[in-house]
Amino acid sequence: xxxxxxxxxxxxxxxxxxxxxxxxxxxxxxxxxxxxxxxxxxxxxxxxxxxxxxxxxxxxxxxxxxxxxxxxxxxxxxxxxxxxxxxxxxxxxxxxxxxxxxxxxxxxxxxxxxxxxxxxxxxxxxxxxxxxxxxxxxxxxxxxxxxxxxxxxxxxxxxxxxxxxxxxxxxxxxxxxxxxxxxxxxxxxxxxxxxxxxxxxxxxxxxxxxxxxxxxxxxxxxxxxxxxxxxxxxxxxxxxxxxxxxxxxxxxxxxxxxxxxxxxxxxxxxxxxxxxxxxxxxxxxxxxxxxxxxxxxxxxxxxxxxxxxxxxxxxxxxxxxxxxxxxxxxxxxxxxxxxxxxxxxxxxxxxxxxxxxxxxxxxx
Numbered sequence: 001x002x003x004x005x006x007x008x009x010x011x012x013x014x015x016x017x018x019x020x021x022x023x024x025x026x027x028x029x030x031x032x033x034x035x036x037x038x039x040x041x042x043x044x045x046x047x048x049x050x051x052x053x054x055x056x057x058x059x060x061x062x063x064x065x066x067x068x069x070x071x072x073x074x075x076x077x078x079x080x081x082x083x084x085x086x087x088x089x090x091x092x093x094x095x096x097x098x099x100x101x102x103x104x105x106x107x108x109x110x111x112x113x114x115x116x117x118x119x120x121x122x123x124x125x126x127x128x129x130x131x132x133x134x135x136x137x138x139x140x141x142x143x144x145x146x147x148x149x150x151x152x153x154x155x156x157x158x159x160x161x162x163x164x165x166x167x168x169x170x171x172x173x174x175x176x177x178x179x180x181x182x183x184x185x186x187x188x189x190x191x192x193x194x195x196x197x198x199x200x201x202x203x204x205x206x207x208x209x210x211x212x213x214x215x216x217x218x219x220x221x222x223x224x225x226x227x228x229x230x231x232x233x234x235x236x237x238x239x240x241x242x243x244x245x246x247x248x249x250x251x252x253x254x255x256x257x258x259x260x261x262x263x264x265x266x267x268x269x270x271x272x273x274x275x276x277x278x279x280x281x282x283x284x285x286x287x288x289x290x291x292x293x294x295x296x297x298x299x300x301x302x303x304x305x306x307x308x309x310x311x312x313x314x315x316x317x318x319x320x321x322x323x324x325x326x327x328x329x330x331x332x333x334x335x336x337x338x339x340x341x342x343x344x345x346x347x348x349x350x351x352x353x354x355x356x357x358x359x360x361x362x363x364x
Contacts, residue, residue, distance in 0.1 A: 034184060034194050038132040042181060043188035044068050054138040059145040066152045071189050073156030074107070081345035083111040089313075089341075089359060090293065096120060098259040098289075100241055100281060101269035104182035105160055106234065109265050110190065112293060118233045120259050126238050127221040128178025130197065136175065144175045151182070159346060160268050179236055180221050187234075193226040200235065206254025208235055241272070241281045253280060260284035263291040266298030268348050271319065271326045274300050292360040295348035297323075301330035301358070308360035314343030316356035322349075330358075 037047035041055070044067030051060060090112060097113045099105075102121040109119055131148075133141060151161055161182065180197065187194050199211040199218045210222060219238040224231065239245070239252050246253040264285050266273060273282045274297075285292065286303050296316055304310060316334045319326040334340060334356065347355050 034130060034197060035132070035134070037134055038130070039184055039188045039194060041133045042131065042185045044071075045188070052134050054136065054141050055133055055145070057142070059142045059149075063145040063149045063152075066149045067185070067189075070152050070154075070156030074159055077156070078159045078345050078347075079107060079111055082108070082347070083114065085344065086112045086114070089311075091291070093263045093291070096259070096262040097265065098122075098262045099265045100256070100259075100285075101266065101272060102236075103161060103268075104179040104186070104236070105267070106183055106186040107190070108159070108267055110186075112265060113263065117231070118235070120262075121234065121236045122239045122241060122256075122259075123179065123236070124238065124240060126176075126178045126219045127180040127183075127199075127236050128176045129218050130180045130184045131175060131177060140175055144177065147177060148181075151177075158350070160348075178218070180218070180223075183221075183223065183234065183236060187223065187225060192232070195224045195226055197221055197223050200237070202237065202239070202249075202251045202255045204251055206251045206258060208237075208255075242277050243280045244277070246280045256281055257284045257288070260288045262289070264289045264293070266292065266294035268295065269297040271297045271323045273298050274326055289360075290362050292358075294358050294360070296327045296330055296356055296358075297348060298358070301327055301333060304358065304360050308362050311341060311359045312337055312339075312356065313341045313359070314347075314356035315340075315354055317354050318351075320349040320351055330356075 037049060037052075040047040041051070044064035046064075092115050093113055094115045094117060096118040097109060097116045098120050099109045100122045102109065103123045103125060104121075106119065106121070109121070110116075113119075131144060133144065136144060155161065184194065184197075198213055198221065199215050200208050200220045200222045201211060201217065202220075203209040208222070211217065221236050223234040223236075225234060226232070237255075239256070240249070241256070246256065260281075266285075272278045273285070282299055282303070286299060286307050292299065292304070292308065296319055312334060316327070317331055318324070343355060343357060345355075347357060
């Protein structure tokens with residue numbers, strides 16, 4: 001009887017995996033597991049078996065302290081207030097959420113949409129394989145820890161990794177540090193179990209397709225996670241969202257159109273959705289998204305106002321000095337608005353307390 005029950009349980013588990021693959025329109029392939037020790041180390045934590053000998057020293061101590069200090073600061077000053085705000089102001093979406101121009105910022109999207117079952121994140125930075133610190137030789141481990149420590153240095157204050165630095169991490173030493181390394185750190189810090197990771201690509205029909213783990217192409221990845229017993233998928237895709245990039249890759253444009261029919265998050269997007277050279281992705285979102293939450297770097301205020309009912313939160317007087325001249329109509333709306341709602345946490349680029357969010361619900 002026990003053997004029969006085990007056989008039935010295994011069969012049910014296999015069917016569940018197949019059903020999930022069919023739901024996500026992908027073929028099930030062998031995926032790679034991340035060890036508990038590797039995940040703990042990326043989060044600056046000591047695994048059960050202890051810190052490997054090649055990591056012990058000043059570089060590891062500095063890294064562990066940087067991650068834990070910055071995560072604690074971020075969680076108390078940004079993360080917790082943001083999630084409390086979202087619980088009152090954002091509907092509890094439970095399916096797919098689209099986050100273009102995301103970088104590896106899983107922390108924000110998971111706090112604003114804590115019940116989503118699939119997070120689709122798109123950025124220009126390559127994913128690469130997650131770094132496994134247990135497999136590095138001492139010198140490579142030291143160099144990698146120094147690079148990662150620098151990445152975390154201001155995260156607690158800013159709540160994001162600077163894009164310019166993310167691009168440099170791939171070339172700072174022989175160990176290629178991509179977005180998946182930072183994503184893995186976030187999963188561990190937020191208490192999510194990583195069941196598997198696999199490289200992915202967008203196929204000719206605009207759908208996500210998993211690749212064998214032996215594939216050399218790890219530009220984009222899929223994580224299968226477990227959150228309080230619930231299965232969650234995080235797709236991180238390296239896609240050029242400019243008009244030039246989408247025109248050269250019609251399958252990417254098709255994918256963006258499909259994803260834009262879901263709730264959308266835009267944050268610290270360098271004002272790219274407001275540029276004429278990113279008109280295709282902006283048009284997909286403004287024409288299809290049922291719900292958009294963004295800071296001032298997202299879609300133009302005028303475009304949003306034409307298609308959505310808007311609620312403004314916080315304070316906005318001007319864009320960051322690096323993007324002078326953007327969103328002047330938004331600044332005017334904040335100056336003249338009589339029903340601006342408060343915002344008790346920092347979001348986006350540093351603007352000396354001048355932080356804002358726009359919640360846009362499509363007009364019926």
